[in-house]
Amino acid sequence: MSETEVLLELTDVKKHFPIRKGVFKKVVAHVKAVDGVNFTIRPGETVGLVGESGCGKSTVGRMIMGAYRPTAGHIWFKPDGKQRTDIASAEPSEIRALRPYVQMVFQDPFASLNPRMTIREILAEPLVVNKVVRGRALEDRIRELVELVGLKIQHLGRYPHAFSGGQRQRISIARALALYPRLLVADEPTSALDVSVQAQIVNLALEIQDRIGLAYLFISHDLGLVRHFSKRIVLMYVGKIVEYAPAEPLFNRPLHPYTEALMSNVPTTRPELVGRRIILKGEPADPINPPAGCPFHPRCNYAQEICSTVVPELREIEPGHLSACHFAESLNLTGCDALGCAI
Amino acid sequence: MVPALDVRDLRVHFLLDEGTVRAVDGVSFSVEPGKTLGIVGESGSGKSVIGQSILRIVPSPGKIVRGEILLRMENGQGEPTQLDMAQIESHGRLARSIRGKEIAMIFQEPMNSFSPVHTVGSQIVEALRLHADVSPQEARNRTVEMLKKVGIPQPEHRIGAYPHELSGGMRQRAMIAMALVCNPRILIADEPTTALDVTIQAQIIDLLKKLQEEFGMAILFISHNLGVISEISHEVLVVYFGRVMEHAPVDVLFREALHPYTKALLRSVPGIDTPVRSHLATIEGTLPDPYANIPGCPFFGRCMECEGRTVCRDDPYSLTKVGPRHFVACPRICVADFA
Numbered sequence: 001m002s003e004t005e006v007l008l009e010l011t012d013v014k015k016h017f018p019i020r021k022g023v024f025k026k027v028v029a030h031v032k033a034v035d036g037v038n039f040t041i042r043p044g045e046t047v048g049l050v051g052e053s054g055c056g057k058s059t060v061g062r063m064i065m066g067a068y069r070p071t072a073g074h075i076w077f078k079p080d081g082k083q084r085t086d087i088a089s090a091e092p093s094e095i096r097a098l099r100p101y102v103q104m105v106f107q108d109p110f111a112s113l114n115p116r117m118t119i120r121e122i123l124a125e126p127l128v129v130n131k132v133v134r135g136r137a138l139e140d141r142i143r144e145l146v147e148l149v150g151l152k153i154q155h156l157g158r159y160p161h162a163f164s165g166g167q168r169q170r171i172s173i174a175r176a177l178a179l180y181p182r183l184l185v186a187d188e189p190t191s192a193l194d195v196s197v198q199a200q201i202v203n204l205a206l207e208i209q210d211r212i213g214l215a216y217l218f219i220s221h222d223l224g225l226v227r228h229f230s231k232r233i234v235l236m237y238v239g240k241i242v243e244y245a246p247a248e249p250l251f252n253r254p255l256h257p258y259t260e261a262l263m264s265n266v267p268t269t270r271p272e273l274v275g276r277r278i279i280l281k282g283e284p285a286d287p288i289n290p291p292a293g294c295p296f297h298p299r300c301n302y303a304q305e306i307c308s309t310v311v312p313e314l315r316e317i318e319p320g321h322l323s324a325c326h327f328a329e330s331l332n333l334t335g336c337d338a339l340g341c342a343i
Numbered sequence: 344m345v346p347a348l349d350v351r352d353l354r355v356h357f358l359l360d361e362g363t364v365r366a367v368d369g370v371s372f373s374v375e376p377g378k379t380l381g382i383v384g385e386s387g388s389g390k391s392v393i394g395q396s397i398l399r400i401v402p403s404p405g406k407i408v409r410g411e412i413l414l415r416m417e418n419g420q421g422e423p424t425q426l427d428m429a430q431i432e433s434h435g436r437l438a439r440s441i442r443g444k445e446i447a448m449i450f451q452e453p454m455n456s457f458s459p460v461h462t463v464g465s466q467i468v469e470a471l472r473l474h475a476d477v478s479p480q481e482a483r484n485r486t487v488e489m490l491k492k493v494g495i496p497q498p499e500h501r502i503g504a505y506p507h508e509l510s511g512g513m514r515q516r517a518m519i520a521m522a523l524v525c526n527p528r529i530l531i532a533d534e535p536t537t538a539l540d541v542t543i544q545a546q547i548i549d550l551l552k553k554l555q556e557e558f559g560m561a562i563l564f565i566s567h568n569l570g571v572i573s574e575i576s577h578e579v580l581v582v583y584f585g586r587v588m589e590h591a592p593v594d595v596l597f598r599e600a601l602h603p604y605t606k607a608l609l610r611s612v613p614g615i616d617t618p619v620r621s622h623l624a625t626i627e628g629t630l631p632d633p634y635a636n637i638p639g640c641p642f643f644g645r646c647m648e649c650e651g652r653t654v655c656r657d658d659p660y661s662l663t664k665v666g667p668r669h670f671v672a673c674p675r676i677c678v679a680d681f682a
């Protein structure tokens with residue numbers, strides 16, 4: 001696998017949801033959930049996607065899955081290293097044909113499992129629909145998957161409601177892995193799991209990655225896990241990328257004030273380490289009516305006049321390290337360790 | 344002081360065809376007004392069922408088979424009395440008047456607690472009007488105000504959104520708003536901040552602490568995020584397989600945990616010293632068979648410290664006091680002739 005080979009490439013991807021009002025459902029405004037996003041994922045690597053709640057992370061994931069059609073832009077996917085398809089404009093039949101290669105684990109394990117299917121049926125479905133295995137081999141694969149995620153064979157006959165949140169999340173992970181995908185979009189995959197199970201799943205994910213070269217888009221609020229897991233990190237704020245960098249430079253020398261604020265607020269079990277906590281003023285930005293200029297400026301402690309009028313471009317400040325801050329070069333922000341962030 | 348909530352020997356069992364699941368099997372704790380008890384533990388260990396029992400909304404075939412759930416009330420003279428929630432009719436008027444008003448719960452599954460066909464705002468307004476005698480306009484104002492407090496931008500606009508139109512974290516904040524809008528005396532928060540970024544999480548923790556100071560709200564805070572637990576709790580309960588393994592003041596728990604299970608949990612989180620992509624410490628093995636009735640230590644077989652000593656398997660489970668407000672259920676620590 002060459003460094004330059006690309007599995008997935010997003011170019012200027014946008015998703016605007018209409019807001020309708022009144023009896024005639026007239027469109028009165030748009031939620032600019034994703035507003036011009038560019039990044040790539042190479043085969044077998046993990047890209048972490050981090051950002052404020054509501055900034056468009058899940059929407060990016062759903063567009064990659066072909067579940068939402070972008071308002072603009074391209075999502076190039078090249079699962080076999082040869083032919084590439086633009087998921088943004090693909091026909092439903094083409095998207096179905098890509099299904100085995102790109103899978104998603106959702107944030108909410110309660111909403112994503114069919115309550116009327118047993119665990120066995122849930123795991124068999126993708127294998128049967130995509131005609132992967134049948135009969136004896138099907139049963140073997142199901143058992144293999146159940147064991148892979150640390151559940152028991154006795155659980156197969158039960159329905160989702162009889163499981164705890166963490167157990168259900170393991171079921172959705174097993175289902176996503178059933179077809180040996182090339183890319184797994186993992187949307188908060190471990191936030192419902194206890195830390196020991198989370199550690200098991202992380203170990204498992206790393207092992208699978210080494211073994212079959214699976215790539216991950218890892219959406220998470222857990223910066224410690226993101227640091228542990230990701231090669232490169234995309235940081236979003238109201239629909240836009242504000243920082244994009246390899247993991248270590250991002251954590252050691254952040255180039256956007258939002259990144260610094262995030263790192264300073266990581267909760268910790270070691271209060272003695274906590275240094276300065278950066279309190280963001282004002283309220284979270286609204287994607288229906290994003291602030292003019294830099295979307296972060298109303299909350300930014302370093303904002304100057306230009307920030308409220310001119311939209312900052314995402315620029316390469318250091319090799320491979322991009323920031324969308326007018327003052328990225330001059331701010332000298334504090335990195336994770338100096339902030340006393342215990343991750 | 345009479346605690347806001349005093350739970351004694353709570354046992355909640357699910358009677359299934361295949362056997363009995365002892366989801367909660369002899370759990371005791373109490374929470375004072377204005378204090379937070381954190382609850383951590385293995386996925387499937389009974390944390391949510393504890394919360395559901397207090398509200399009397401355990402799904403069937405689950406049953407409270409034993410124990411008391413004493414809720415602090417006030418009689419006509421303003422003196423404290425106790426009401427045993429375990430004894431009241433779960434569908435009765437009393438239970439309904441307590442749910443949402445005296446005790447509110449932030450549920451682990453945001454999608455299941457809002458109806459998909461009504462707007463989020465109308466559901467919060469309705470919850471408020473059920474318990475408080477307020478005009479529709481007043482209810483709307485208070486809803487908008489609460490949505491603002493939990494960090495929903497432009498709540499005047501978002502109040503008309505349907506649940507699926509909100510991001511995971513916004514739904515979670517809307518649910519927090521719904522739980523807080525009636526100003527409950529006891530809040531059961533079941534994984535309330537999993538979908539929030541750390542800045543909003545910090546804001547919610549602040550808000551809860553403020554409400555606690557102002558109104559003396561008692562909080563039961565269930566979470567897998569040990570950092571959050573550490574920052575919000577006064578005391579922490581560590582549960583495993585329906586039982587309390589350790590119960591300690593928060594600083595004691597995170598500095599001097601005694602139970603091997605607690606220690607193993609703390610080790611599983613990647614920290615400053617964990618090399619990236621390295622293998623994280625896990626707990627070998629899985630939870631015991633869900634239908635098992637284990638007399639001794641349920642962690643036996645996975646524990647790295649007891650080396651299979653039969654006393655751990657056979658000695659009946661009991662929680663022993665080892666320090667001020669510090670309790671542990673581990674034969675290695677508590678049995679005198681452990682050898």
Ligand SMILES: Nc1ncnc2c1ncn2[C@@H]1O[C@H](COP(=O)(O)OP(=O)(O)OP(=O)(O)O)[C@@H](O)[C@H]1O
Nearest residue numbers: 162163164165166357366386387388389390391392
């Ligand atoms: N409706 C049900 N029917 C059968 N068993 C159930 C039901 N609800 C819960 N259980 C069982 O009760 C036990 C405790 O579940 P509970 O949801 O309280 O776990 P939890 O500690 O909250 O886990 P998590 O951290 O994953 O949310 C589990 O073994 C679960 O399988």
Ligand SMILES: Nc1ncnc2c1ncn2[C@@H]1O[C@H](COP(=O)(O)OP(=O)(O)OP(=O)(O)O)[C@@H](O)[C@H]1O
Nearest residue numbers: 017033053054055056057058059508509510511512
């Ligand atoms: N189907 C939809 N209709 C209308 N608006 C939507 C829809 N889906 C998402 N949105 C809006 O798009 C924005 C981005 O939502 P998204 O779910 O992508 O956020 P997120 O970054 O995943 O947040 P979280 O961390 O809270 O999960 C939000 O303002 C949300 O309200």
Ligand SMILES: [Mg+2]
Nearest residue numbers: 057058510511
């Ligand atoms: Mg999301």
Ligand SMILES: [Mg+2]
Nearest residue numbers: 165390391451
């Ligand atoms: Mg739970």
